[in-house]
Amino acid sequence: MGRFGIPGAALLSFERADDIEYNRGDMSVETFEFTVQSQGYCHLEDITGRVQDCLDRSALLDGIACVAVTGSTAAISTMEYEPGLLKDIPEMLEKLLPGDRSYHHDETWHDGNGFSHLRSFLIKTSHTVPFAGKKLMLGTWQQLVVADFDNRSRSRRIVVQLVGD
Amino acid sequence: MGRFGIPGAALLSFERADDIEYNRGDMSVETFEFTVQSQGYCHLEDITGRVQDCLDRSALLDGIACVAVTGSTAAISTMEYEPGLLKDIPEMLEKLLPGDRSYHHDETWHDGNGFSHLRSFLIKTSHTVPFAGKKLMLGTWQQLVVADFDNRSRSRRIVVQLVGD
Amino acid sequence: MGRFGIPGAALLSFERADDIEYNRGDMSVETFEFTVQSQGYCHLEDITGRVQDCLDRSALLDGIACVAVTGSTAAISTMEYEPGLLKDIPEMLEKLLPGDRSYHHDETWHDGNGFSHLRSFLIKTSHTVPFAGKKLMLGTWQQLVVADFDNRSRSRRIVVQLVGD
Numbered sequence: 001m002g003r004f005g006i007p008g009a010a011l012l013s014f015e016r017a018d019d020i021e022y023n024r025g026d027m028s029v030e031t032f033e034f035t036v037q038s039q040g041y042c043h044l045e046d047i048t049g050r051v052q053d054c055l056d057r058s059a060l061l062d063g064i065a066c067v068a069v070t071g072s073t074a075a076i077s078t079m080e081y082e083p084g085l086l087k088d089i090p091e092m093l094e095k096l097l098p099g100d101r102s103y104h105h106d107e108t109w110h111d112g113n114g115f116s117h118l119r120s121f122l123i124k125t126s127h128t129v130p131f132a133g134k135k136l137m138l139g140t141w142q143q144l145v146v147a148d149f150d151n152r153s154r155s156r157r158i159v160v161q162l163v164g165d
Numbered sequence: 166m167g168r169f170g171i172p173g174a175a176l177l178s179f180e181r182a183d184d185i186e187y188n189r190g191d192m193s194v195e196t197f198e199f200t201v202q203s204q205g206y207c208h209l210e211d212i213t214g215r216v217q218d219c220l221d222r223s224a225l226l227d228g229i230a231c232v233a234v235t236g237s238t239a240a241i242s243t244m245e246y247e248p249g250l251l252k253d254i255p256e257m258l259e260k261l262l263p264g265d266r267s268y269h270h271d272e273t274w275h276d277g278n279g280f281s282h283l284r285s286f287l288i289k290t291s292h293t294v295p296f297a298g299k300k301l302m303l304g305t306w307q308q309l310v311v312a313d314f315d316n317r318s319r320s321r322r323i324v325v326q327l328v329g330d
Numbered sequence: 331m332g333r334f335g336i337p338g339a340a341l342l343s344f345e346r347a348d349d350i351e352y353n354r355g356d357m358s359v360e361t362f363e364f365t366v367q368s369q370g371y372c373h374l375e376d377i378t379g380r381v382q383d384c385l386d387r388s389a390l391l392d393g394i395a396c397v398a399v400t401g402s403t404a405a406i407s408t409m410e411y412e413p414g415l416l417k418d419i420p421e422m423l424e425k426l427l428p429g430d431r432s433y434h435h436d437e438t439w440h441d442g443n444g445f446s447h448l449r450s451f452l453i454k455t456s457h458t459v460p461f462a463g464k465k466l467m468l469g470t471w472q473q474l475v476v477a478d479f480d481n482r483s484r485s486r487r488i489v490v491q492l493v494g495d
Contacts, residue, residue: 027192027357029227029329031297062359064396064458064491066229066293071304072245079451080402084434084444091434092427092448096261104249104256114249118257121244121288123451125307128229128293128396128458130491132361137489139401142455159302161229161295163328163493164359192357194392194494196462231394231458236469237410261426269414269421279414283422286409286453290472293394293458324467326394326460328493 030058032160038074038148040116041099042090046081047158048143051129052136054160061134063164068126070157073116073150075123081143089147093119099151116149123147131164195223197325203239203313205281207255211246212323213308216294217301219325226299228329233291235322238281238315240288246308254312258284264316281314288312296329360388362490368404368478370446372420376411377488378473381459382466384490391464393494398456400487403446403480405453411473419477423449429481446479453477461494 032054036045051067067076079085103114129144130137138144148154197219201210216232232241244250268279294309295302303309313319362384366375381397397406409415433444459474460467468474478484 027330027359029192029229031227031295062361062491064229064359064394064493066295068293068295068302070302070307072243072307077451077454078402080435080447082435082438084436084438085447085451087434088444088448089451092452096426097257104252105245105247106249108247108249114253117245117250118253121242121250121254122257123454124242124288124292126293126295127454128398128456130361130396130398130456130489132491137398137400137491142400142402159295161227161297161302163229165357192495194357194394196392196460229394231460233458233460233467235467235472237408237472262422269417270410270412271414273412273414279418282410282415283418286407286415286419287422289407289453289457291458291460324460326392326462326467328394 027165028059030060030162032162034158036146036156036158038154038156040148040150040152040154042093043148044079044086044089044145046143047146048136048138051144051160055131055134055136055162058162060162060164062132063162064128064130065136066126066128066161067144068159069146070159071125073113073120074156075120075125075147075149076127076144077123077147078127078138078142078144080141081145113151116151119149192330193225195225195327197327199323201311201321201323203319203321205313205315205317205319207258208313209251209254209310211308212311213301213303216309216325220296220299220301220327223327225327225329227297228327229293229295230301231291231293231326232309233324233326234311235324236290238278238285239321240285240290240312240314241292241309242288242312243292243303243307243309245306246310278316281316284314357495358390360390360492362492364488366476366486366488368484368486370478370480370482370484372423373478374409374416374419374475376473377476378466378468381474381490385461385464385466385492388492390492390494392462393492394458394460395466396456396458396491396493397474398489398491399476400489401455403443403450404486405450405455405477405479406457406474407453407477408457408468408472408474410471411475443481446481449479
Protein backbone atom coordinates (compact mmCIF):
# COMPACT_ATOMS: atom_id res chain seq x y z
CA MET A 1 0.00 0.00 0.00
CA GLY A 2 1.97 3.01 -1.24
CA ARG A 3 0.95 6.67 -1.36
CA PHE A 4 -1.21 6.11 -4.46
CA GLY A 5 -2.90 3.04 -2.97
CA ILE A 6 -6.09 2.74 -0.99
CA PRO A 7 -4.92 4.74 2.04
CA GLY A 8 -4.25 7.60 -0.39
CA ALA A 9 -7.81 7.39 -1.60
CA ALA A 10 -9.09 7.45 1.96
CA LEU A 11 -6.97 10.48 2.74
CA LEU A 12 -8.20 12.24 -0.36
CA SER A 13 -11.77 11.48 0.55
CA PHE A 14 -11.40 12.94 4.00
CA GLU A 15 -9.84 16.07 2.57
CA ARG A 16 -12.83 16.37 0.32
CA ALA A 17 -15.17 15.69 3.22
CA ASP A 18 -13.77 18.86 4.76
CA ASP A 19 -14.52 20.58 1.47
CA ILE A 20 -18.17 19.65 1.84
CA GLU A 21 -18.53 21.56 5.03
CA TYR A 22 -16.17 24.48 4.80
CA ASN A 23 -14.87 24.89 1.31
CA ARG A 24 -15.51 25.12 -2.37
CA GLY A 25 -17.08 22.23 -4.21
CA ASP A 26 -20.23 22.78 -2.16
CA MET A 27 -21.80 25.38 -4.44
CA SER A 28 -25.50 25.28 -5.13
CA VAL A 29 -28.50 27.22 -6.39
CA GLU A 30 -31.55 27.68 -4.19
CA THR A 31 -34.75 29.18 -5.55
CA PHE A 32 -37.25 30.98 -3.33
CA GLU A 33 -40.43 32.86 -4.22
CA PHE A 34 -42.87 35.04 -2.35
CA THR A 35 -45.76 37.35 -3.14
CA VAL A 36 -46.15 41.04 -2.41
CA GLN A 37 -49.63 42.60 -2.40
CA SER A 38 -49.14 46.00 -3.99
CA GLN A 39 -51.45 48.96 -4.50
CA GLY A 40 -49.61 50.04 -7.66
CA TYR A 41 -49.02 53.77 -8.41
CA CYS A 42 -45.34 53.61 -7.44
CA HIS A 43 -46.00 51.49 -4.37
CA LEU A 44 -42.61 50.87 -2.69
CA GLU A 45 -42.38 47.81 -0.48
CA ASP A 46 -39.40 46.94 1.72
CA ILE A 47 -38.54 43.28 1.02
CA THR A 48 -35.14 43.15 2.77
CA GLY A 49 -36.42 41.02 5.67
CA ARG A 50 -38.09 38.53 3.36
CA VAL A 51 -34.99 38.17 1.18
CA GLN A 52 -32.85 37.71 4.30
CA ASP A 53 -35.37 35.05 5.43
CA CYS A 54 -34.74 33.13 2.19
CA LEU A 55 -31.01 33.30 2.85
CA ASP A 56 -31.53 32.13 6.47
CA ARG A 57 -33.54 29.12 5.27
CA SER A 58 -30.93 28.19 2.64
CA ALA A 59 -27.77 26.14 3.21
CA LEU A 60 -25.63 28.92 1.75
CA LEU A 61 -23.11 31.16 3.49
CA ASP A 62 -21.48 33.23 0.73
CA GLY A 63 -22.69 34.17 -2.74
CA ILE A 64 -25.09 36.41 -4.58
CA ALA A 65 -28.85 36.92 -4.36
CA CYS A 66 -30.54 37.80 -7.65
CA VAL A 67 -33.88 39.35 -6.66
CA ALA A 68 -36.35 39.65 -9.56
CA VAL A 69 -39.95 40.69 -10.06
CA THR A 70 -41.68 39.04 -13.00
CA GLY A 71 -43.59 41.42 -15.25
CA SER A 72 -42.86 44.61 -17.17
CA THR A 73 -44.43 47.32 -14.99
CA ALA A 74 -42.37 46.95 -11.80
CA ALA A 75 -38.72 47.13 -10.71
CA ILE A 76 -36.30 46.08 -7.97
CA SER A 77 -33.82 48.54 -6.46
CA THR A 78 -32.51 49.69 -3.08
CA MET A 79 -33.24 52.84 -1.05
CA GLU A 80 -33.21 54.19 2.47
CA TYR A 81 -36.75 53.20 3.41
CA GLU A 82 -37.94 56.34 5.23
CA PRO A 83 -41.13 58.47 4.84
CA GLY A 84 -39.46 61.35 2.97
CA LEU A 85 -38.10 59.25 0.13
CA LEU A 86 -41.38 57.33 -0.04
CA LYS A 87 -42.80 60.64 -1.31
CA ASP A 88 -39.73 61.82 -3.24
CA ILE A 89 -39.38 58.76 -5.47
CA PRO A 90 -42.98 58.82 -6.81
CA GLU A 91 -42.72 62.61 -7.29
CA MET A 92 -39.42 62.26 -9.20
CA LEU A 93 -40.88 59.59 -11.48
CA GLU A 94 -44.02 61.65 -12.03
CA LYS A 95 -41.79 64.52 -13.24
CA LEU A 96 -39.54 62.37 -15.44
CA LEU A 97 -42.16 59.96 -16.81
CA PRO A 98 -45.59 61.50 -16.16
CA GLY A 99 -48.58 59.24 -15.70
CA ASP A 100 -51.03 61.71 -17.26
CA ARG A 101 -49.33 61.89 -20.67
CA SER A 102 -50.60 59.74 -23.54
CA TYR A 103 -48.34 56.92 -24.72
CA HIS A 104 -48.40 54.74 -27.84
CA HIS A 105 -48.57 51.69 -25.59
CA ASP A 106 -52.15 52.66 -24.73
CA GLU A 107 -53.10 52.42 -28.41
CA THR A 108 -52.23 48.71 -28.20
CA TRP A 109 -53.93 47.76 -24.95
CA HIS A 110 -55.96 50.80 -23.77
CA ASP A 111 -54.99 50.08 -20.19
CA GLY A 112 -53.48 53.51 -19.55
CA ASN A 113 -50.24 52.21 -18.01
CA GLY A 114 -47.66 53.16 -20.67
CA PHE A 115 -45.77 55.23 -18.09
CA SER A 116 -45.37 52.21 -15.80
CA HIS A 117 -43.72 50.23 -18.62
CA LEU A 118 -41.25 53.04 -19.25
CA ARG A 119 -40.31 53.22 -15.56
CA SER A 120 -39.77 49.46 -15.44
CA PHE A 121 -37.58 49.51 -18.57
CA LEU A 122 -35.45 52.27 -17.00
CA ILE A 123 -35.01 50.94 -13.45
CA LYS A 124 -35.19 47.26 -14.42
CA THR A 125 -36.76 44.20 -12.92
CA SER A 126 -33.87 42.56 -11.09
CA HIS A 127 -31.14 43.55 -8.67
CA THR A 128 -28.22 41.42 -7.48
CA VAL A 129 -26.82 41.70 -3.95
CA PRO A 130 -23.70 39.90 -2.61
CA PHE A 131 -23.96 38.07 0.70
CA ALA A 132 -21.25 36.78 3.06
CA GLY A 133 -21.47 34.91 6.35
CA LYS A 134 -25.22 34.50 5.68
CA LYS A 135 -25.84 38.27 5.61
CA LEU A 136 -26.90 40.47 2.69
CA MET A 137 -24.13 43.02 2.09
CA LEU A 138 -26.19 46.19 2.18
CA GLY A 139 -25.52 49.49 3.92
CA THR A 140 -27.02 50.19 7.35
CA TRP A 141 -29.68 52.46 5.85
CA GLN A 142 -30.13 50.58 2.60
CA GLN A 143 -33.20 48.42 1.97
CA LEU A 144 -34.17 46.20 -0.97
CA VAL A 145 -37.51 47.32 -2.44
CA VAL A 146 -39.96 46.26 -5.09
CA ALA A 147 -41.44 49.28 -6.87
CA ASP A 148 -44.81 48.65 -8.50
CA PHE A 149 -45.47 51.27 -11.19
CA ASP A 150 -48.74 49.83 -12.51
CA ASN A 151 -52.00 51.81 -12.32
CA ARG A 152 -53.86 49.25 -10.24
CA SER A 153 -53.30 46.91 -7.33
CA ARG A 154 -51.34 43.78 -8.17
CA SER A 155 -50.14 40.59 -6.57
CA ARG A 156 -46.42 40.62 -7.36
CA ARG A 157 -44.31 37.48 -7.59
CA ILE A 158 -40.77 37.98 -6.32
CA VAL A 159 -38.09 35.40 -7.18
CA VAL A 160 -34.97 35.15 -5.02
CA GLN A 161 -32.31 33.08 -6.76
CA LEU A 162 -29.43 32.34 -4.40
CA VAL A 163 -26.15 31.16 -5.92
CA GLY A 164 -23.26 30.40 -3.59
CA ASP A 165 -21.67 27.98 -1.16
CA MET B 166 -11.52 -0.78 10.00
CA GLY B 167 -13.63 1.63 12.11
CA ARG B 168 -16.12 4.26 10.97
CA PHE B 169 -13.28 6.56 9.97
CA GLY B 170 -11.43 3.78 8.09
CA ILE B 171 -11.54 2.84 4.42
CA PRO B 172 -15.17 1.64 4.31
CA GLY B 173 -16.19 5.08 5.55
CA ALA B 174 -14.24 6.64 2.72
CA ALA B 175 -15.93 4.40 0.18
CA LEU B 176 -19.34 5.26 1.52
CA LEU B 177 -18.54 8.92 1.42
CA SER B 178 -17.33 8.62 -2.16
CA PHE B 179 -20.52 6.97 -3.31
CA GLU B 180 -22.62 9.61 -1.63
CA ARG B 181 -20.63 12.17 -3.52
CA ALA B 182 -21.04 10.25 -6.78
CA ASP B 183 -24.78 10.73 -6.41
CA ASP B 184 -24.14 14.42 -5.91
CA ILE B 185 -22.44 14.57 -9.29
CA GLU B 186 -25.51 13.52 -11.17
CA TYR B 187 -28.49 14.81 -9.25
CA ASN B 188 -27.44 17.24 -6.69
CA ARG B 189 -25.32 20.16 -5.72
CA GLY B 190 -21.64 19.93 -6.43
CA ASP B 191 -22.61 19.91 -10.11
CA MET B 192 -22.49 23.67 -10.55
CA SER B 193 -20.86 25.14 -13.60
CA VAL B 194 -20.41 28.23 -15.73
CA GLU B 195 -21.28 28.15 -19.43
CA THR B 196 -20.41 31.06 -21.69
CA PHE B 197 -22.36 31.81 -24.88
CA GLU B 198 -22.07 34.69 -27.31
CA PHE B 199 -24.06 35.89 -30.29
CA THR B 200 -24.21 38.97 -32.50
CA VAL B 201 -27.09 41.36 -33.09
CA GLN B 202 -27.08 43.56 -36.20
CA SER B 203 -28.48 46.87 -35.00
CA GLN B 204 -29.43 50.06 -36.79
CA GLY B 205 -28.59 52.21 -33.76
CA TYR B 206 -30.80 55.21 -32.84
CA CYS B 207 -32.46 53.39 -29.93
CA HIS B 208 -32.89 50.19 -31.91
CA LEU B 209 -34.64 47.70 -29.58
CA GLU B 210 -34.12 44.03 -30.39
CA ASP B 211 -35.90 41.16 -28.65
CA ILE B 212 -33.21 38.61 -27.65
CA THR B 213 -35.34 36.43 -25.34
CA GLY B 214 -35.44 33.51 -27.79
CA ARG B 215 -31.69 33.56 -28.35
CA VAL B 216 -30.93 33.68 -24.61
CA GLN B 217 -33.36 30.80 -24.04
CA ASP B 218 -31.56 28.91 -26.86
CA CYS B 219 -28.27 29.29 -24.94
CA LEU B 220 -29.96 27.88 -21.86
CA ASP B 221 -31.44 24.97 -23.89
CA ARG B 222 -27.98 24.10 -25.25
CA SER B 223 -26.38 24.22 -21.79
CA ALA B 224 -26.32 21.41 -19.23
CA LEU B 225 -27.89 23.67 -16.60
CA LEU B 226 -31.33 23.49 -15.04
CA ASP B 227 -31.38 26.20 -12.34
CA GLY B 228 -29.34 29.35 -11.92
CA ILE B 229 -28.91 32.85 -13.25
CA ALA B 230 -28.26 34.25 -16.73
CA CYS B 231 -26.13 37.38 -16.83
CA VAL B 232 -26.83 38.95 -20.22
CA ALA B 233 -24.34 41.66 -21.19
CA VAL B 234 -23.62 43.84 -24.20
CA THR B 235 -19.98 44.93 -24.53
CA GLY B 236 -19.52 48.63 -25.24
CA SER B 237 -20.61 51.90 -23.69
CA THR B 238 -23.43 53.06 -25.99
CA ALA B 239 -25.94 50.23 -25.52
CA ALA B 240 -27.91 48.60 -22.69
CA ILE B 241 -29.78 45.44 -21.70
CA SER B 242 -33.21 45.57 -20.08
CA THR B 243 -36.65 43.98 -20.32
CA MET B 244 -39.92 45.30 -21.79
CA GLU B 245 -43.19 44.16 -23.25
CA TYR B 246 -42.08 43.95 -26.87
CA GLU B 247 -45.07 45.52 -28.65
CA PRO B 248 -45.29 48.29 -31.32
CA GLY B 249 -46.50 51.04 -28.97
CA LEU B 250 -43.58 50.78 -26.55
CA LEU B 251 -41.16 50.47 -29.47
CA LYS B 252 -42.13 54.11 -30.15
CA ASP B 253 -42.57 55.22 -26.51
CA ILE B 254 -39.09 54.20 -25.31
CA PRO B 255 -37.14 56.15 -27.98
CA GLU B 256 -39.47 59.15 -27.44
CA MET B 257 -38.94 59.02 -23.67
CA LEU B 258 -35.16 58.90 -24.04
CA GLU B 259 -35.24 61.69 -26.59
CA LYS B 260 -37.04 63.85 -24.00
CA LEU B 261 -34.80 62.92 -21.06
CA LEU B 262 -31.45 62.79 -22.89
CA PRO B 263 -31.89 64.58 -26.23
CA GLY B 264 -29.74 63.54 -29.18
CA ASP B 265 -29.62 67.06 -30.65
CA ARG B 266 -27.98 68.72 -27.64
CA SER B 267 -24.22 69.25 -27.60
CA TYR B 268 -22.20 67.19 -25.11
CA HIS B 269 -18.62 67.49 -23.86
CA HIS B 270 -18.02 63.94 -25.06
CA ASP B 271 -18.15 65.21 -28.63
CA GLU B 272 -15.23 67.56 -27.89
CA THR B 273 -13.13 64.43 -27.28
CA TRP B 274 -14.13 62.29 -30.25
CA HIS B 275 -16.35 64.44 -32.50
CA ASP B 276 -18.57 61.45 -33.19
CA GLY B 277 -21.77 63.13 -32.04
CA ASN B 278 -22.94 60.27 -29.83
CA GLY B 279 -22.58 61.77 -26.34
CA PHE B 280 -26.28 61.17 -25.68
CA SER B 281 -25.89 57.45 -26.39
CA HIS B 282 -23.18 57.18 -23.73
CA LEU B 283 -25.40 58.87 -21.16
CA ARG B 284 -28.28 56.50 -21.91
CA SER B 285 -25.99 53.48 -21.55
CA PHE B 286 -24.60 54.74 -18.21
CA LEU B 287 -28.17 55.19 -16.92
CA ILE B 288 -29.79 51.92 -18.09
CA LYS B 289 -26.60 49.85 -17.91
CA THR B 290 -25.04 47.17 -20.03
CA SER B 291 -26.04 43.97 -18.25
CA HIS B 292 -29.16 42.41 -16.81
CA THR B 293 -29.41 39.24 -14.73
CA VAL B 294 -32.39 36.87 -14.97
CA PRO B 295 -33.00 33.81 -12.78
CA PHE B 296 -33.89 30.52 -14.46
CA ALA B 297 -35.43 27.33 -13.05
CA GLY B 298 -36.30 24.02 -14.70
CA LYS B 299 -34.43 25.28 -17.80
CA LYS B 300 -36.76 28.28 -18.26
CA LEU B 301 -35.98 31.98 -17.91
CA MET B 302 -38.15 33.37 -15.11
CA LEU B 303 -39.73 36.29 -16.95
CA GLY B 304 -43.34 37.47 -17.03
CA THR B 305 -45.64 36.37 -19.84
CA TRP B 306 -45.36 39.75 -21.57
CA GLN B 307 -41.78 40.47 -20.60
CA GLN B 308 -38.96 40.19 -23.14
CA LEU B 309 -35.20 40.64 -22.80
CA VAL B 310 -33.96 43.37 -25.15
CA VAL B 311 -30.71 44.94 -26.24
CA ALA B 312 -31.10 48.70 -26.75
CA ASP B 313 -28.55 50.23 -29.10
CA PHE B 314 -28.33 53.99 -28.49
CA ASP B 315 -25.47 54.73 -30.89
CA ASN B 316 -25.95 57.07 -33.87
CA ARG B 317 -25.02 54.49 -36.50
CA SER B 318 -25.56 50.83 -37.30
CA ARG B 319 -23.48 48.44 -35.24
CA SER B 320 -22.77 44.76 -34.91
CA ARG B 321 -23.38 44.13 -31.20
CA ARG B 322 -21.74 41.30 -29.28
CA ILE B 323 -24.02 39.83 -26.61
CA VAL B 324 -22.52 37.64 -23.88
CA VAL B 325 -24.75 35.20 -21.99
CA GLN B 326 -22.98 33.93 -18.89
CA LEU B 327 -24.95 31.08 -17.33
CA VAL B 328 -24.11 30.11 -13.74
CA GLY B 329 -26.04 27.27 -12.16
CA ASP B 330 -26.50 23.54 -11.79
CA MET C 331 -13.11 -6.56 -3.39
CA GLY C 332 -15.50 -6.07 -6.35
CA ARG C 333 -16.12 -2.98 -8.48
CA PHE C 334 -18.21 -1.41 -5.73
CA GLY C 335 -15.59 -2.23 -3.08
CA ILE C 336 -12.65 -0.19 -1.94
CA PRO C 337 -10.80 -0.12 -5.30
CA GLY C 338 -13.91 1.40 -6.88
CA ALA C 339 -13.88 4.09 -4.22
CA ALA C 340 -10.24 4.80 -4.91
CA LEU C 341 -10.87 5.09 -8.64
CA LEU C 342 -13.80 7.41 -8.09
CA SER C 343 -11.75 9.56 -5.76
CA PHE C 344 -8.98 10.01 -8.30
CA GLU C 345 -11.49 10.94 -11.01
CA ARG C 346 -12.80 13.58 -8.70
CA ALA C 347 -9.30 14.78 -7.94
CA ASP C 348 -9.04 15.63 -11.67
CA ASP C 349 -12.29 17.52 -11.36
CA ILE C 350 -10.74 19.72 -8.73
CA GLU C 351 -8.15 21.02 -11.10
CA TYR C 352 -9.71 21.10 -14.53
CA ASN C 353 -13.40 20.67 -14.49
CA ARG C 354 -16.75 21.63 -13.11
CA GLY C 355 -17.44 20.80 -9.55
CA ASP C 356 -14.68 23.34 -8.86
CA MET C 357 -17.01 26.30 -8.56
CA SER C 358 -16.50 28.73 -5.74
CA VAL C 359 -17.30 32.16 -4.37
CA GLU C 360 -14.51 34.59 -3.57
CA THR C 361 -15.23 37.84 -1.75
CA PHE C 362 -13.02 40.90 -2.13
CA GLU C 363 -13.44 44.39 -0.74
CA PHE C 364 -11.66 47.68 -1.24
CA THR C 365 -12.22 51.32 -0.37
CA VAL C 366 -12.56 54.33 -2.65
CA GLN C 367 -11.97 57.82 -1.27
CA SER C 368 -14.59 59.95 -2.97
CA GLN C 369 -15.25 63.67 -3.01
CA GLY C 370 -18.98 63.19 -3.51
CA TYR C 371 -20.97 65.49 -5.84
CA CYS C 372 -21.17 62.91 -8.62
CA HIS C 373 -17.55 61.86 -8.23
CA LEU C 374 -16.90 59.16 -10.85
CA GLU C 375 -14.03 56.78 -10.11
CA ASP C 376 -12.70 54.18 -12.53
CA ILE C 377 -12.47 50.88 -10.59
CA THR C 378 -11.89 48.52 -13.54
CA GLY C 379 -8.23 47.89 -12.63
CA ARG C 380 -9.04 47.13 -9.01
CA VAL C 381 -11.85 44.73 -9.94
CA GLN C 382 -9.54 43.00 -12.44
CA ASP C 383 -6.93 42.77 -9.62
CA CYS C 384 -9.47 40.89 -7.49
CA LEU C 385 -10.06 38.49 -10.37
CA ASP C 386 -6.28 38.04 -10.87
CA ARG C 387 -5.82 37.17 -7.19
CA SER C 388 -8.70 34.69 -7.22
CA ALA C 389 -8.54 31.05 -8.33
CA LEU C 390 -11.36 31.60 -10.83
CA LEU C 391 -11.24 31.58 -14.63
CA ASP C 392 -14.87 31.95 -15.78
CA GLY C 393 -17.90 33.38 -14.06
CA ILE C 394 -19.52 36.63 -13.03
CA ALA C 395 -18.33 39.55 -10.91
CA CYS C 396 -21.04 41.27 -8.89
CA VAL C 397 -19.61 44.70 -8.02
CA ALA C 398 -21.57 46.52 -5.31
CA VAL C 399 -21.25 49.71 -3.30
CA THR C 400 -22.87 49.60 0.13
CA GLY C 401 -25.05 52.60 0.94
CA SER C 402 -27.97 54.43 -0.65
CA THR C 403 -26.35 57.52 -2.18
CA ALA C 404 -23.99 55.92 -4.71
CA ALA C 405 -24.17 53.62 -7.74
CA ILE C 406 -22.12 51.26 -9.92
CA SER C 407 -22.27 51.42 -13.71
CA THR C 408 -19.97 51.45 -16.75
CA MET C 409 -18.89 54.30 -19.02
CA GLU C 410 -16.12 55.34 -21.37
CA TYR C 411 -13.90 57.03 -18.80
CA GLU C 412 -12.85 60.18 -20.69
CA PRO C 413 -12.87 63.88 -19.69
CA GLY C 414 -15.94 64.86 -21.74
CA LEU C 415 -18.27 62.33 -20.16
CA LEU C 416 -16.85 63.13 -16.72
CA LYS C 417 -18.57 66.50 -17.22
CA ASP C 418 -21.62 65.25 -19.17
CA ILE C 419 -22.80 62.72 -16.59
CA PRO C 420 -22.92 65.17 -13.63
CA GLU C 421 -24.59 67.77 -15.90
CA MET C 422 -27.19 65.25 -17.07
CA LEU C 423 -28.01 64.22 -13.49
CA GLU C 424 -28.19 67.85 -12.40
CA LYS C 425 -30.83 68.42 -15.10
CA LEU C 426 -32.84 65.27 -14.38
CA LEU C 427 -32.56 65.25 -10.57
CA PRO C 428 -31.39 68.72 -9.48
CA GLY C 429 -29.39 69.08 -6.29
CA ASP C 430 -30.82 72.52 -5.48
CA ARG C 431 -34.44 71.43 -5.28
CA SER C 432 -36.00 70.67 -1.89
CA TYR C 433 -36.87 67.02 -1.18
CA HIS C 434 -39.02 65.40 1.52
CA HIS C 435 -35.99 63.32 2.51
CA ASP C 436 -34.41 66.46 3.95
CA GLU C 437 -37.39 66.85 6.31
CA THR C 438 -36.33 63.54 7.88
CA TRP C 439 -32.57 64.05 8.21
CA HIS C 440 -31.85 67.69 7.24
CA ASP C 441 -28.69 66.57 5.47
CA GLY C 442 -29.60 68.09 2.11
CA ASN C 443 -28.81 64.98 0.04
CA GLY C 444 -32.27 63.90 -1.10
CA PHE C 445 -31.16 64.18 -4.74
CA SER C 446 -28.29 61.74 -4.15
CA HIS C 447 -30.73 59.10 -2.85
CA LEU C 448 -32.91 59.50 -5.94
CA ARG C 449 -29.92 59.06 -8.26
CA SER C 450 -28.83 55.92 -6.40
CA PHE C 451 -32.34 54.43 -6.56
CA LEU C 452 -32.42 55.05 -10.33
CA ILE C 453 -28.94 53.85 -11.35
CA LYS C 454 -28.63 51.26 -8.59
CA THR C 455 -25.88 50.08 -6.33
CA SER C 456 -24.59 46.95 -8.06
CA HIS C 457 -23.54 45.90 -11.54
CA THR C 458 -22.72 42.37 -12.72
CA VAL C 459 -20.04 41.70 -15.35
CA PRO C 460 -19.24 38.31 -16.92
CA PHE C 461 -15.61 37.17 -17.06
CA ALA C 462 -13.91 34.44 -19.10
CA GLY C 463 -10.30 33.28 -19.25
CA LYS C 464 -9.65 35.51 -16.20
CA LYS C 465 -10.67 38.69 -18.05
CA LEU C 466 -13.65 40.96 -17.42
CA MET C 467 -15.82 40.96 -20.56
CA LEU C 468 -16.08 44.71 -21.12
CA GLY C 469 -15.72 46.72 -24.32
CA THR C 470 -12.38 48.31 -25.20
CA TRP C 471 -13.59 51.76 -24.12
CA GLN C 472 -15.83 50.60 -21.31
CA GLN C 473 -14.82 51.07 -17.68
CA LEU C 474 -16.48 50.05 -14.43
CA VAL C 475 -17.14 53.08 -12.23
CA VAL C 476 -18.45 53.91 -8.82
CA ALA C 477 -20.53 57.10 -8.86
CA ASP C 478 -20.78 58.88 -5.53
CA PHE C 479 -23.81 61.21 -5.51
CA ASP C 480 -23.57 62.33 -1.88
CA ASN C 481 -23.03 66.01 -0.97
CA ARG C 482 -19.78 65.42 0.94
CA SER C 483 -16.60 63.37 0.72
CA ARG C 484 -17.00 59.73 1.66
CA SER C 485 -14.95 56.60 2.08
CA ARG C 486 -16.82 54.09 -0.07
CA ARG C 487 -16.70 50.35 0.51
CA ILE C 488 -16.79 48.35 -2.72
CA VAL C 489 -17.60 44.63 -2.59
CA VAL C 490 -16.52 42.36 -5.46
CA GLN C 491 -18.26 39.02 -5.23
CA LEU C 492 -16.78 36.57 -7.73
CA VAL C 493 -18.79 33.45 -8.54
CA GLY C 494 -17.34 31.00 -11.01
CA ASP C 495 -14.90 28.18 -11.67
